[in-house]
Amino acid sequence: MKVIIIEDEAPARAIIKSFLKEHTDIKFCGEFSNGFDGIKGIKELNPDLIFLDVQMPKITGFEMLELIENPPEIIFTTAYDQFAIKAFEMNAVDYLLKPFAKDRFKQALDKAKAKISEQKQEPEKVKQVMAQIDEKPDTIFRIVAKKLGQIHVIPVENLLFIEAKDDYVMLHTSDGKFLKEKTMKYYEAHLDAQQFVRVHRSYIVRIDQVKRLEPYGKSSYIAILSNGQKANVSLNGYKKLKEVLSF
Amino acid sequence: MKHPFTRSLRNIFLYSAVWVVILIFHVSTLYILYDLPIVIALTDGLVFNLLYAGIGLALWYPVLYNDIEKNSLGNLTINHLSIMALTIAFWLSIGIFISKTIFTNSEIYMNFIDSSIPWRAYVGIFYYMAIMLVCYLLIYESNLKEHIVQESRLREKISEAELTALKSQINPHFLFNSLNSIGSLTITNPEKAHQMIIKLSGFLRYSLAHDPTKLIPLKQEIENVEAYIAVEKERFGDKLIFVKEVEPNCEKISVPFLILQPIIENAIKHGLYESTIPVEVLIKCFCLENGNIKITVINGFDPEAITRKGTGTGLKNIQERMKIIYQLNDLFSHKKHDTYFEVSLIIPHKTVFKVKATT
Numbered sequence: 001m002k003v004i005i006i007e008d009e010a011p012a013r014a015i016i017k018s019f020l021k022e023h024t025d026i027k028f029c030g031e032f033s034n035g036f037d038g039i040k041g042i043k044e045l046n047p048d049l050i051f052l053d054v055q056m057p058k059i060t061g062f063e064m065l066e067l068i069e070n071p072p073e074i075i076f077t078t079a080y081d082q083f084a085i086k087a088f089e090m091n092a093v094d095y096l097l098k099p100f101a102k103d104r105f106k107q108a109l110d111k112a113k114a115k116i117s118e119q120k121q122e123p124e125k126v127k128q129v130m131a132q133i134d135e136k137p138d139t140i141f142r143i144v145a146k147k148l149g150q151i152h153v154i155p156v157e158n159l160l161f162i163e164a165k166d167d168y169v170m171l172h173t174s175d176g177k178f179l180k181e182k183t184m185k186y187y188e189a190h191l192d193a194q195q196f197v198r199v200h201r202s203y204i205v206r207i208d209q210v211k212r213l214e215p216y217g218k219s220s221y222i223a224i225l226s227n228g229q230k231a232n233v234s235l236n237g238y239k240k241l242k243e244v245l246s247f
Numbered sequence: 248m249k250h251p252f253t254r255s256l257r258n259i260f261l262y263s264a265v266w267v268v269i270l271i272f273h274v275s276t277l278y279i280l281y282d283l284p285i286v287i288a289l290t291d292g293l294v295f296n297l298l299y300a301g302i303g304l305a306l307w308y309p310v311l312y313n314d315i316e317k318n319s320l321g322n323l324t325i326n327h328l329s330i331m332a333l334t335i336a337f338w339l340s341i342g343i344f345i346s347k348t349i350f351t352n353s354e355i356y357m358n359f360i361d362s363s364i365p366w367r368a369y370v371g372i373f374y375y376m377a378i379m380l381v382c383y384l385l386i387y388e389s390n391l392k393e394h395i396v397q398e399s400r401l402r403e404k405i406s407e408a409e410l411t412a413l414k415s416q417i418n419p420h421f422l423f424n425s426l427n428s429i430g431s432l433t434i435t436n437p438e439k440a441h442q443m444i445i446k447l448s449g450f451l452r453y454s455l456a457h458d459p460t461k462l463i464p465l466k467q468e469i470e471n472v473e474a475y476i477a478v479e480k481e482r483f484g485d486k487l488i489f490v491k492e493v494e495p496n497c498e499k500i501s502v503p504f505l506i507l508q509p510i511i512e513n514a515i516k517h518g519l520y521e522s523t524i525p526v527e528v529l530i531k532c533f534c535l536e537n538g539n540i541k542i543t544v545i546n547g548f549d550p551e552a553i554t555r556k557g558t559g560t561g562l563k564n565i566q567e568r569m570k571i572i573y574q575l576n577d578l579f580s581h582k583k584h585d586t587y588f589e590v591s592l593i594i595p596h597k598t599v600f601k602v603k604a605t606t
């Protein structure tokens with residue numbers, strides 16, 4: 001069974017390595033100190049289990065998971081993140097609260113081993129955790145996305161508009177277009193409502209990108225954006241724009 | 248509130264002086280315009296003005312019990328009109344009685360005094376209003392002063408409370424991660440674990456044990472920062488580079504307690520925690536020509552990291568505390584450059600505002 005550690009603090013990695021040594025059936029394959037290296041490591045080493053820290057520089061453990069298609073079994077580690085802990089507990093995903101005891105570590109590891117040997121991995125549970133994390137009532141300040149194997153961390157300031165694409169959303173940014181597996185509802189809830197308005201079932205636009213509105217059909221409009229692209233505006237969306245821009 | 252006219256010798260003198268001036272006007276008017284003999288003019292003046300001066304002292308009490316803020320305008324008007332009527336009736340009847348008793352035999356005066364009642368009444372009303380005005384102004388002034396004192400006391404209290412909150416607000420993320428590192432070291436390197444426990448204890452003790460309202464030598468503040476850095480260094484190794492440039496003669500200067508640590512913590516949080524490359528934290532302290540000292544904290548950051556714009560509460564607290572302690576606005580500044588963040592503090596060599604030294 002192949003295991004890797006993704007964690008930014010050396011002593012925190014050392015204790016996991018030290019505990020792992022006592023399990024002869026574990027093959028420790030590598031350690032990574034941030035999410036970017038972690039993604040590469042997962043790709044190259046194809047581990048069965050990851051010890052994943054939540055708080056890391058540039059991208060968090062959760063953001064890293066958003067970029068992986070079929071994540072292996074995961075044991076989260078965190079020192080203090082009440083919101084994440086609640087999400088883990090609600091979805092019965094295993095996590096270690098730093099500092100953790102050897103017994104507790106063994107328990108988590110045994111559980112993971114059992115799941116892996118039974119081939120009963122539960123990636124949907126991790127997905128549920130992520131969905132739970134998305135409920136965190138914060139406005140987001142960056143978006144992580146992958147395109148052609150490259151990872152992009154995009155500041156929200158560069159986001160121009162969002163277009164719904166079936167189960168995905170297309171993020172149009174000044175750095176290009178990115179497809180993400182998230183909902184319009186998520187972005188509507190987590191973007192600053194003073195800057196972004198959901199003008200249509202399929203569109204969220206950045207207000208300062210709207211150049212003009214043209215009537216379209218009986219009771220809807222089309223927004224012409226400053227880069228020339230168009231976004232549909234429903235009657236309801238028109239009302240919201242009117243409110244925010246007070247025209 | 249004490250009676251303002253008799254509160255001090257100075258006030259008694261002022262009050263008397265005003266009445267002496269009025270007396271002089273009164274007497275000269277009677278003597279020059281009404282051609283009354285000087286003795287009669289003087290006696291008349293003395294009787295009526297001394298009497299009003301005495302009544303004037305008593306008028307303070309109706310003012311005290313007719314608080315402008317607590318009574319309606321209607322109430323105030325009715326009260327004052329009736330007090331005024333009583334005052335003037337009392338003043339005139341006693342005054343006239345005394346003067347008439349003295350000058351029973353003077354026909355000139357007897358004629359004069361009866362015709363003088365209307366203007367005496369007008370003058371009485373004017374005096375009444377003048378005294379009321381002065382009394383209310385004095386009350387207003389004293390309330391204002393009290394208000395200002397209370398406000399500054401309140402602000403002091405608030406900043407104390409904030410500091411207490413700050414003290415108990417040792418970043419839990421830092422604390423638990425440090426404990427995790429210590430736990431790890433107990434297995435891999437017990438000697439180092441012991442050292443780290445000592446450093447962490449020192450840091451915690453310093454934060455918890457001192458009186459937050461006192462000033463403390465810069466040397467101790469720097470030592471505390473070093474203990475904090477030592478713990479972080481254990482967690483992050485070579486990724487954290489700490490440089491200290493402190494002029495030795497600055498170290499004795501007193502600075503507000505726990506003023507440096509939040510700045511360093513801020514530098515670490517936004518610089519080190521969010522970086523995948525090594526980050527330098529530099530602290531510089533040197534004396535300026537005017538005897539003040541300047542403390543600068545510079546931290547590098549990973550320009551590629553996209554982080555949440557901090558709410559700046561930590562730095563705002565520092566700014567607020569500096570303002571309250573030294574009563575100066577421009578002691579704190581911060582600036583974001585392309586690759587580094589800079590925070591500067593000026594510590595005046597003299598405290599303008601004694602921090603709690605009085606109580």
